[in-house]
Amino acid sequence: MTFIISMKLSHKGVVNIFHNEYILEEDKISSLHEKSYLSASKTSSKKWKKVREFCIEKALLLVSILSGLMILIIFAFIAAKSAKVFQANGIKFATTLGFDRQIWQAARSVVDQPVKNFGALGLIIGTLYTSLGALLISAPIGILTAVVITELAPKWLRRPFQTFIRYLASVPSVIYGLVGILVIVPFIKNHFITLEMQTKYISYFQMTGRSFIAGVIVLSFMILPIITALTIDALKAVPRRYKEAAYALGFSPWRTIVKVLLPSAKSGIFAGIILAVGAAMGEAIALSMVIGGIPNVPNPAMCSNPLDSLYTPVLTLATAIVNKSETLSGEYTSSALFACGVLLLVTCAILSFLSKAVDYIVKRRVGLE
Amino acid sequence: MFKKKQILIFFLIVSLVLSLMFAFNFAEMNNDGNAISLIIDGEEIKDGIAPVMLEDTLYLPAKIVCEYLGADYEFSEDEGKISIYLADRIIESVVDMPYVDINTEIHQLQKTPIKNGDDIMLPAEMVKISFDADVSYDASYKAANIKYFSLMSGTLRMGGAPSFINIAQRAIDKLKKISPKFDARVFGGGSSAGITACQDGEFDIANITRELTADESYYCPDLKSYRIAKEGIAVIVNKQNPINDLNRDYVCKIFEGKFLSWRAAQGKDIPIYVNVQEAGTGTSNTFFDIGILAADEFGEYARTAMPNASNGLVRQAVASDPLAVGYVTFSFLNDSVKAVSVGGVIPSKQSVLEKKWPLVNKLYIVTNGEAKGLKGKYINFLRSKMGRQIIEEEGLINLDVYHLDEIES
Structure with missing residues (x-):
């Protein structure tokens, strides 16, 4: 729904812009007309302009309604497709484990005794762990990079730096996946996993390098440019007088950044972080190449060295849809996969709503609006 | 003057060449003698039995025609009964009887099928009616001309198992060359996706690497499957692994996760890392049925088994990990991994043909409703001599008969 409202707003804005331009143009034309043209041609051209404006306005309205409808149709379609599994399982779908085994059994079951029970808790935990893990790595790095780019780097370096970060954001996700499977997974396997570890945990999970931590690293690469770009925007939006006031009070540059700039850019930074979490949760292709594909729950308590649980293979909601x-x-089985889609959609919708809410609340508290 | 001489020499050479060509042509025609050449879809068939002309009627050799048009051919000596099984029709007739039975519909014939020496010969008219082919006789060249696949016109959309794509694409390329009016597109997406698309009418044909499941044939009784080829599934280990042979019980226990160390299978004392393929893939289902369920009724894949999306990824995973074990179809075997023998049988095409190799996967073509017209002809093409050659070159194994289910060992 938020999407539709925003579409409507933007549509109004667009029309306004059109209107203003039209008025300007008309003034120009009418002044021309007064000089050289007959009044008859003037009225006809005016009429034509009006018709054209009407057409454009209605076309834009139609397009915006259509795109809004599309979202609604997708929601309805996925909800209808997933209804069977939610009917059979109810809330248990989100609170029980064992998704891969159940999918395998359901795919092989006979018609008379269909397997209806699915539990996607492992997937939900996998999704949360990987995206939060990626956030833990990339949020500090991203924010600090943004600070360096806007405040600390030499002036001539800032623009190329910024272009570079924006370019990173447009790299297709499958490229990150390839880098993950060809570089990161072998690196983890060769440098951190030993034969003793593999022997010790063989009945618990296989340590092949395709693991939770590989997924976290790939994801953090992917969301880093999002966080950095949005933080740069937020920092640039901080009024210049804040910084000048801080310097006037004798703050050091570092203190200015930590005490003045970052707090006033807080709302933008939070919005960027939440957007990044949404992107991380929805990421499927790159992750499915590196995280192993078994919906285990990483459990430090079960490992003699808690860090070893980082090498557990996991599965997230989005990658489950791709892999299965x-x-x-x-x-x-298809209903269960659509149910995973519903969970993803709901979380992402909540997150995007949350980012708007955080933006609003923080801005109000800081007193920017 | 000089120019005139040049022209004269040139003219002489040209006339020499032309006369030589004619001479060779005549020599060739004389060599052939009275034999009639058989041309099927523009290609001359040289091996085998030649057509004969008796009492102004052209007779075609049944065996050769069936072989090249992709039909199963059976002849029983005692009853003199000829049975021909195509994807879209069953043709039955009896030697010296003037009728033919096409899909239980009886047609009268002018001439009867005859026995010429050891060979069964069909009259041109019968081939024309029963195969729906175009048969003509060119008296000046002494050639019998059959047009079957070159009559195909229209477009087909097909999709399904990725391992089927190469075969389908090569068959389509060949058919396009034979018949310019034919066109087809082939897509991937996996066996199950192919069947779904076939049900929805998005594809005319689904290429799958497993049998139709009970679920699919129950919900969609119109789906018909046609056997095309088979392929062996090999158990592969890393090249550093000293294991060369596993018995079937070991294979089952390894993939069930009951063996945790290679020592249990008489190898080194290192853990076993099991690689399987994702749920729903043809190879995964077949391997589970033959490799595990046949040995252990309540077996299941190991809980820790690493699922891979395709044969290629399993091979890559096994090649890069000294502990790993997995399974791929024969066409994916190469030097990067080692295929172990199972119960002393070496994984090779020969052992599949001898029905000794236990792990065999079958390739089917599925259509929504009976395969008629273009679809039927496409299936017949894959079963014809040209199609069989393509399948062989792609590393798969052709079936001996298509209309009967072979009993596997």
Whole structure:
């Protein structure tokens, strides 16, 4: 719904812009007309302009309504497709484990006794852990990079730096996945995993390098440019007089950044972080190449060295949909995958709502608006 | 003057060449003698039995025609009964009887099928009616001309198992060359996705690497499957692994996760890392049925088994990990991994043909409803001599008969 409202607002804005331009242009034309043209041609051209404006306005309205409808249709379609699994499981779908085993059984089950029970708790935990883990790595790095780019770097370096970060954001996700499987996974396997560890945990999980930590590293690379770019925007939006006031009071540059700039850019930074979490949760292709594909729950208590639980293979909601897509022809299996889609959509919708809310609340508290 | 001489020499050379060509042509025609050449879809068939002309009727060799048009051919000596099984029709007739039975519909014939020496010969008219082919005789060249695949016109959309794509694409390329009016597109997406698309009418044909599941044939009774080829599934280990042979019980226990160390299978004392393929893939289902369920009724894949999306990824995973074990189809075997023998049988095409190799996967083509017209002809093409050659070159194994289910060892 928020999407539709924002679409409507933007639509009004666009129309206004059109209107203003039109008025300006008309003034120009009418002044020309007064000089050289007959009044008859003047009225006809005016009429034509009006018709054109009407057409453009209605076309824009139609387009915005259509795109809003599209979202609604997608929501309705996914909800209808997933209804079977939610009917059979209810809330248990989000609170029980064992998704991969259940999908396998359901894909092989006979018609008379379909497997209806699915539990996606492992996927939900996997999704939360990987995206929060990625956030822990990339939020500090991203914010500090933004500070360096806007405040500390020499002036001639700032623009290329910024272009570079923006370019990173446009790299397709499958490239990150390739780098992950060809560089990061072998690196983890060769440098951190030993044969003793592999022997010790063989009945618990296989340490092949495709793991939770590999997923976190790949994801943090992916969301770093989002956080950095939005933080740069937020820092640039801080009024110049704040900084000048801080310097006038004798603050050191570092103190100015920590005490003045970052707090006043807080709302933008939070919005960027939440957007990044949303992107991380929805990421499928790159992750599915590196995280192993078994919905385990990393459990430090079960490992003699808690850090070893980082090498657990996990599965997230989005990667489950990609990896198990071979089973889409089954009735309940496809329904279960759509149910994963519903969980993803709901979390992402909540997150995008949250980012708007945080933006609003923080701005109001700081007194920018 | 000089120019005139040049022209004269040139003219002489040209006339020499032309006369030589004619001479060779005549020599060739004389060599052939009275034999009639058989041309199927523009290609001359040289091996085998030649057509004969008796009492102004052209007779075609049944075996050769069936082989090149992709039909199963059976002849029983005692009853003199000829049975021909195509994807879209069953043709039955009896030697010296003037009728033919096409899909239980009886047609009258002018001439009867005959026995010429050891060979069964069909009259041109019968081939025309029963195969729906175009048969003509060119008296000046002494050639019998059959047009079957070159009559195909229209477009097909197909999709399914990725390992089927190469075969389908090569068959389509060949068919396009034979018949310019034919066109087809082939897509991937996996066996199950192919079947779904076939049900929805998005694809005319689904290429799958497993049998139809009970679920699919129950919900969509119209789906019909046609056997095309088979392929062996090999158990692969890393090249550093000293294991060369596993018995079937070991294979089952390894993939069930009951063996945790290679020592249990008489190897080094290192853990076993099991690689399987994702749920829903043809290879995964087949391996589970033959490799695990056949040995242990309540077996399941190991809980820690690493799922991979495709044969290629399993091979890559096994090649890069000294502990790993996995399974791929024969066409994915290469030097980067080691295929172990199972129960002393070496994984090779030969052992599949001898029905000794236990892990065999079958390739099917699925259509929504009976395969008629273009679809039927496409299936017939894959079963014809040209299609069989493509399948062989792609590393798969052709079936001996298509209309009967072979009993696997």
